[in-house]
Amino acid sequence: MPQTSPFPYSDDNKRYHTLHYHNRRVFGGRVYKAVLDAGMTCPNLDGTCGTGGCAFCDGGSGAFTRPLPLHEQLTLEAQRIRRRDPHARIIAYFQVHTNTYAPVQTLSALYEEALAFPGVVGLSVGTRPDCLPEDVLALLSALSRRTQLTVELGLQTVHDSTAQDFGRGYPYAVFAGSFARLRALGIRTCVHLINGLPGETMEDMLETARTVGDLHPQAVKLSLLHILEGTRYADAFREGRIPPHDAGGVY
Ligand code: SF4
Known part of the structure; x- marks a missing residue:
């Protein structure tokens, strides 16, 4: 493929190693995520570590999914994706809530059903680092030897004081331990971070970036804070407790 970008790991003029670049080299073309709701909950919602x-x-x-059997969700997502690209390869993305928070036999059946769906070339599993017991890690390790598996961890920040404020329910040390286990097992990881969390300064965000960068995850998903209707942040924003950044916010 001719190199058209001045940057070594991007085909479209990005300064970073893009997912698009990675997928083209690994799969030979564009890859799309099918967003799935496997009916999980989360220990931070069901009372295990918070409600x-x-x-x-x-x-x-969950706004992008419907509570349908997995096969129907995959069928609808494949139809949506193939309207854009009839030859698309698909990553089955278990996104809603905590997708390792179930007995390992249940998880195995769900992941296998997704992998068997026509056009699915890999799995992404969104979860929390405090929901990776040894039997689940063994399952993920076996899967990662057969397919491209990415475990997506919602860290958001390395700062425990910020995490306590938004109610993450585990300290950074728990993330560090699970991340090390995933790396030792050779499992691909994507760390989710949020810039603009209330109370964080520019230096706080840079420290998160440096700390996570030093861990060398295979991918990072960087989001700017979105305040969604129906969340605690929406209430705080309306009450003026979260100042917009362009109106005298924290950075
Ligand atoms: S964002 Fe927090 S509460 Fe929501 S599913 Fe993830 S870990 Fe659970």
Whole structure:
């Protein structure tokens, strides 16, 4: 493929190693995510470590899914994706809530059903680092030897004081331990971060970026804070407790 970008790991003039670049080299073409709701809940919602969830959480993008059997969800997502690209390869993305928070036999059946769906070339599993017991890690390790598996961890920040404020429900040390286990097992990881969390300064965000960069995850998903209707942050924003950044916010 001719190199058209001045940057070594991007085909479209990005300064960073893009997912698009990675997918083209690994799969030979464009890859799309099928967003799935496997009917999981979250220990930060069911009372195991909390009931209110993270202050920005509306259920893990459940707005984009419907509570249908997995095969029907995959069928609808494949139709949506193939309207854009008839030859698309698909990653089955278990996104809603915590997708390792079930007995390992249940998880195995769900992941296998997704992998068997026509056009699915890999799995992404969104979860929390405190929901990766050894039997689940063994399952993920076996899967990662057969397919491209990415475990997506919602860290958001390395700062425990911020995490306590938004109610993450685990300290950074728990993330560090699970991340090390995933790396030792050779499992691909994507760390989710949020810039603009209330109370964080520019230096706080840079420290998160440096700390996570030093861990060398295979991918990072960087979001700017979105305040969604129905979340605790929406209430705080309306009450003026979260100043917009362009109107005298924290940075
Ligand atoms: S861990 Fe994820 S699903 Fe659970 S409350 Fe936080 S954002 Fe929501």
